[in-house]
Structure formats: C-alpha cells, structure tokens
Amino acid sequence: DIQMTQSPSAMSASVGDRVTITCRASQGISNYLAWFQQKPGKVPKRLIYASSSLQSGVPSRFSGSGSGTEFTLTISSLQPEDFATYYCLQHNSYPQTFGQGTKVEIK
C-alpha cells in the first residue's frame, strides 16, 4: 500500500497568513493526488484534483502543486472560514489512501 504522510499534523496560523501543507507519498503517484477540506461535523469537500486543478467554486487562494512523491497545498491568504482539517488522497493505485490530516487552527 502507498503511505501518505502529511506535515505538519497541526498548525496555528493567523488570518492573512500564507499556509503550506505538504503530503509525501511512499512511492511515485504521478499527479493522482487530491486535497480535501473538512470542517468539524461537516462533510469533506474536494478542493484540488489532479495535484493542481482547482475544483469549481473553490476560492483561488487555494492552490496545489507537485508530482511523483511530494505535493503541497497552499492557502495564499488564510481566511476565517479556512480553519479546518485538510486531507490529501492518492488514487494512483489501490487501495486509495488518505494522509492522516492537517488541522489548521487559529493562532
């Protein structure tokens, strides 16, 4: 199985900060990588697919990059509604596997 490791696991940030979350795959997955946002008690929401494609309706402050084994999700200017847990997902091979999550909290 491909292991997905996110860093950091948790972070504190302020409104307006630039935030970067990293996801590393235990083996190459090309660009078969998606990012999801989940707020407490809510359903996960897809932000990014194919490593860098922005989901329709998602604000442009979210961006994704990477290929192979290292990927990043960047929030260019953190907004109050962005405080949430973020997950990466690889779908290069079965079983599809999520990272453990990165909780972004208010500083």
Next chain:
Amino acid sequence: EVQLVESGGGLVQPGGSLRLSCAASGFTFSDHYMDWVRQAPGKGLEWVGRTRNKANSYTTEYAASVKGRFTISRDDSKNSLYLQMNSLKTEDTAVYYCARDSPYGDPFDYWGQGTLVTVSS
C-alpha cells in the same frame, strides 16, 4: 443539483450485519464510479471500496480491512448504491459516506451527508 443521501445506519452488535444505501440524484448515476469512505469518531478518512460503472462491468475494489466482509453493489435502475456489511467488528464503527467519482476518473467530487454505524454490544 447533485445529491447523495445515505441511509441504513444504526446500532448493531459485533458479528452482525447491516446494509447501507445511497440514493443519488441530479446526475446520470449509471455513468459514474461510486465509492464508500468512512470516518471513525475523531479519526481521519478511510477509503472502503469502489464500484465501477456498467461500461466497466460493475467491478469492485475493497480496502483490505473490509475485504471478504463488505460487499458493494449498485442498482442503476434505482440510482442507488449499497454497502452490505457482514461480520461487523467494533472497529467498523464510523460515519459512512458515499462519494461520486467525476466523469474523468478523479475521485470524490461529491459526497453524501454520511450515516453513522455503531458496532457495540
């Protein structure tokens, strides 16, 4: 508007069975691969399994943790997805989500609201 509505969750004893349903609307259900994803209380997301569409013979894939115990099926005439769960264990306790894959193969572009399954004696 795409909608996915799960039902069938509840309390079941270890070793028991439960069948979840996911009713789809707002899109051509038969064209899409569909998945189940679960989330144990306070934990992260775990992919459970997938069913492909008719064009791909409705073949399925499963996570190792559920293979041989869970079965995914679908009824395109009813726009419905199912998850038959047998030999349930306490560690299967989770919110179960159905999720749609995009027409281009990218996973989980839409999710249902989830249904809670609690396995406890």
